[in-house]
Amino acid sequence: MPKKERKRLQVVISDEQDALLTRTAYELSSPERLISKSEVVRLAIEKIARELGEGAPLEDYRAILDTETVSDEA
Template sequence: MPKKERKRLQVVISDEQDALLTKTAYELSSPERLISKSEVVRLAIEKIAREMGEDALLDDYRALLEKDEVRDD
């Protein structure tokens, strides 16, 4: 069975954001299954996309992006 093709995305994150990713991955992990930081990012993308479909929290997300010091310019 061929492997599922995946796209790679490289982003620059702060030390604080990396620490949040690490903490979240650790908290989501269990003795039976370790969760990677990449899996946390994929989960967050899906969650945000679902919430955008429901028009929930969009202003909160926009405010976080405006506050963010790391921009894609």
């Protein structure tokens, strides 16, 4: 079976966001399975998309984004 092709995305995150990713990956991990920070990001994307599909208010997400310092450095 061919390997599933994935797209790569590079983003700039703060030290605080990196620490949150690390802590979340650690908390989701178990002795049987370690969870990577990339898996946490993929999970978050799926969760947000699902919530928006179920009618979650966009204003809540926009408010979070407005309070964050978002950097689009390439």
